[in-house]
Amino acid sequence: MSRLIIFLIIFLVLDFYTLQSFRVIIKNNIITYVYIFFSLVVLGNFFYQILTFDRSNGIPFKFSLALSLLVLFYVPKIVVAVTLLGEDIFRFIVYINENYIKTANTEGVALQNRRKFISQIALGLAAIPFASILYGVIKGKYNYKVLKYTLHFEDLPETFDGYKLTQISDIHSGSFDNINKVEYAVDLINEQQSDVILFTGDMVNNKAEELIPYKEIFGKLKAKDGLYSVLGNHDYGDYVRWESKEDKHKNLETLKSFQKEMGFDLLLNESRYLEKAGERIALVGVENWGAGGFKTAGDLKKAASAIDKNDFKILMSHDPTHWERKVIEDDYHYHLTLSGHTHGMQFGIEIPGWFKWSPVKWRYKYWAGIYEELGQYINVNRGFGYLAFPGRVGIWPEITVIELKKGSNNA
Structure with missing residues (x-):
């Protein structure tokens, strides 16, 4: 008070x-x-x-x-x-x-x-x-931007040179008020013709039922090597009062089944291999791991238990705080981490390639775009949807396309 x-x-x-x-x-x-x-x-x-x-x-x-x-x-x-x-x-x-x-x-x-x-x-x-x-x-909340990056890695498997992935994050389906704009964005994602589509958490605000009007739309997402996802802090239903623990558990299980129906392979502290011509890269997905009161269900060791330390690795982890506090120093060396969560606060000033600022930088060190530390990269997606404030000012909804290239950036 x-x-x-x-x-x-x-x-x-x-x-x-x-x-x-x-x-x-x-x-x-x-x-x-x-x-x-x-x-x-x-x-x-x-x-x-x-x-x-x-x-x-x-x-x-x-x-x-x-x-x-x-x-x-x-x-x-x-x-x-x-x-x-x-x-x-x-x-x-x-x-x-x-x-x-x-x-x-x-x-x-x-x-x-x-x-x-x-x-x-x-x-x-x-x-x-x-x-x-x-x-x-x-208008701004549906002003979708496709941001494209090329990242170079000396140890990228040869057959994955030129491999493209599309990342989306923070859909927050319960906030949408224009189904046609969502359909347009899904078409825009498919137009990128990436090899794989990766979703990094927060499919809903709180309840699985929010996704029902959009299941068919997101079910149209297509990629040659499939669709993969992880959970974000909002997906667990922690921010509403449930009549019982059973209702909350049922909600989460329903959300998991919805994701499967839409074609997503949900990684719950698990890993998969993406294979191509006898070579492979490891895709690792953790449950939400956050600081400052956010759920810490992510278990990096468990998620990576079935892969080799020397594999080329892509990690999906909703909250960039996880990368900052746990991933960077991990001896497994995660080449690329994909996160979301911050939304860029849905408010800021940005001149692509020159300048970006948002008050959220006072809360998160890594809050939007590509960062590099110790030879490892993270992309913090600005989010597909919006939450609470029904708009976006200067920080637009994002579809990220990342191309992996073998060799040095100076080559």
Whole structure:
């Protein structure tokens, strides 16, 4: 409850500054009252949804709507508040200088009035995140991007030179609201004509039934060497209240059967070999292993027990924290790890090949794209779907295509 009070105070401060900007520019009491009323409705509805949140139903639409409205209207207010706070600091410095530093001035001066053009600049700047978030909610969540990488390995088996894999992650089928867009994305995946398709967890938000409207669509995924998957933290149903442990277990078993029906070979701390012309690479899949309260069912040793240490290895592990804390230093040397989980926070700024930033970087060291450590690679997929906030701003839904090449990158 104390956290909610702190957040409420922060939101009210944002409203205080934005209201000042409105009143300086718009000399109309009716518009001002409408603004106050609408702000209170958005804020009040959000806190009401939090206080009445029912975990037994996962994340309901009304909560997602309340969150999207809060983000849409209060992120721009941060821009306004920061701009006007900067002006306040300037006004205060001028006031101190005129009244306490300039000794020639004995009469003193009043604090300067807020300048209209600063308020205009503040609202103009705020329009940028407002438009971006609005686009992210309406269009951005289905703005699928195919990201292609070529990775070189000296010890890649010869016959796998040029081998292509497609990775998707974090489908979160319970969040979708446009089945046609999902069909388009599945067609886009198939257009890549990769040798294998690998899904790295979070097929649903919480319940297997979320997948029912999309089973036939994802069942159309095709790859010559098959489809493989692992579980993510949301797939276990840990974030809802079940009537019994049996119901929770049944939900997970149903999800497993659905994945099998769609053609996925679900790896539960297991391995498979992908074979080609007498050579092979090992595909290893662990259950979710996460830190900071996330499920740690992954068992790397068990998953790799049936493969050889000298095999070329691809590891599927939902949470990139696993790679950071367990995989990199493992003596089996996992050439390529595929993860997801972070979604890139569904919010950030990215110029492909040049710059990427998201607040999620403060939580995860490896949060989007390709990273290399100790001669091993990880790709952190930005996610296929979305969760809680029904949109994506700057960090778009991702389909990853990775081509494996034998030899040095300098060759």
